Amino acid sequence: MGRILVMVAALSALWLLLSGYFDKPLLLAFGGGSVALATWLAHRARVLDAEGVPGGVIPGIFGYWIWLITEIGKANLIVAREALAVEPKLSPKLFLVPNPPRTAVGKVTFANSITMTPGTVTVDLREDEILVHGLTEDLADVESIRDMGERVARAERGG
Amino acid sequence: MSIDPVMLDLARDTLSWALFLVGGAAVVIGALGIVRFPDFYTRLHGVGVTDTAGAELMIFAMMLQAFSPEYENSWLIFSKLVFIAIFLGFTSPVSTHAVAHAAWMTGFRPMEGPDLRYDGDGK
Numbered sequence: 001m002g003r004i005l006v007m008v009a010a011l012s013a014l015w016l017l018l019s020g021y022f023d024k025p026l027l028l029a030f031g032g033g034s035v036a037l038a039t040w041l042a043h044r045a046r047v048l049d050a051e052g053v054p055g056g057v058i059p060g061i062f063g064y065w066i067w068l069i070t071e072i073g074k075a076n077l078i079v080a081r082e083a084l085a086v087e088p089k090l091s092p093k094l095f096l097v098p099n100p101p102r103t104a105v106g107k108v109t110f111a112n113s114i115t116m117t118p119g120t121v122t123v124d125l126r127e128d129e130i131l132v133h134g135l136t137e138d139l140a141d142v143e144s145i146r147d148m149g150e151r152v153a154r155a156e157r158g159g
Numbered sequence: 160m161s162i163d164p165v166m167l168d169l170a171r172d173t174l175s176w177a178l179f180l181v182g183g184a185a186v187v188i189g190a191l192g193i194v195r196f197p198d199f200y201t202r203l204h205g206v207g208v209t210d211t212a213g214a215e216l217m218i219f220a221m222m223l224q225a226f227s228p229e230y231e232n233s234w235l236i237f238s239k240l241v242f243i244a245i246f247l248g249f250t251s252p253v254s255t256h257a258v259a260h261a262a263w264m265t266g267f268r269p270m271e272g273p274d275l276r277y278d279g280d281g282k
Contacts, residue, residue: 014242017235017238017239017242018239018242020232020235072211072212073212075207076185076207076208076211076212079192079204079205079207079208080185080188080192080208080212082192082196083188083189083191083192083195083196083205083208084188084191088195088196089273090196090197090201090273090275091272091273092198092200092201092269092270092271092272092275093271093272094269094271111252111256112249112252112253112256113252115207115252115253115255115256115259116207116210116211116248116251116252117207117211118204118207118208118211118212119204119207120204121200121203121204121207121255121256121259122252122256122259122260123200123256123259123260123263124260124263131263133200133203133259133269135196135201135204137273
């Protein structure tokens with residue numbers, strides 16, 4: 001039931017902000033109808049679970065995003081320097097990092113975070129490890145990626 | 160104390176143009192990386208710069224432009240740009256991973272080490 005309410009609230013906010021109709025009763029009613037229909041279909045398709053509506057990560061995820069943005073900024077500078085260098089000093093390598101998050105949403109968030117950070121790309125997801133391709137020796141830093149994983153695991157636990 | 164609207168406009172335009180230029184530079188640098196890096200997997204890292212710094216900085220610049228006095232519903236424009244930024248943040252790493260994983264699964268192995276050789280048979 002909680003997940004249905006979260007879904008309705010999220011879809012309503014999305015509809016209102018995308019349409020911008022706050023004072024047209026007919027259109028608002030259509031919007032409410034479409035929100036109800038979408039929620040009912042999602043419920044019927046049994047996708048309103050911890051994976052489809054990951055409400056549990058909401059409190060912790062925003063702080064993590066802010067931290068991630070600064071990390072992405074730093075990594076961007078390193079990769080941009082290599083792309084512009086007269087002789088790029090690349091040292092690509094493949095390495096495994098542990099995947100500490102427990103939920104599917106947490107694992108995907110971690111894998112996506114690795115790919116989003118320039119210089120590291122998630123190549124393969126294993127049971128509790130991730131195969132990562134790193135561009136240089138500095139970027140292929142297992143410790144800092146492990147730290148990122150710990151942060152995701154903390155965020156998914158709600159703080 | 161009131162802020163002079165002309166000065167506010169100037170500050171907004173300066174900041175947003177700076178973001179547009181840095182974002183545009185990031186797109187070009189990412190493209191240069193794709194051309195210059197030696198193999199398939201290293202080229203993917205060039206895409207990372209275009210996808211993150213390039214796209215997101217330009218969206219931040221547009222968010223500032225949304226508050227220009229030309230527009231009446233600045234907050235609606237702003238919220239749409241926020242949605243675009245968030246959805247882009249979710250989808251672009253997924254597409255990069257899809258490409259990398261497809262290459263990995265077909266048995267394509269990367270160059271490794273500082274001398275960029277195809278010698279390892281992967282893990």
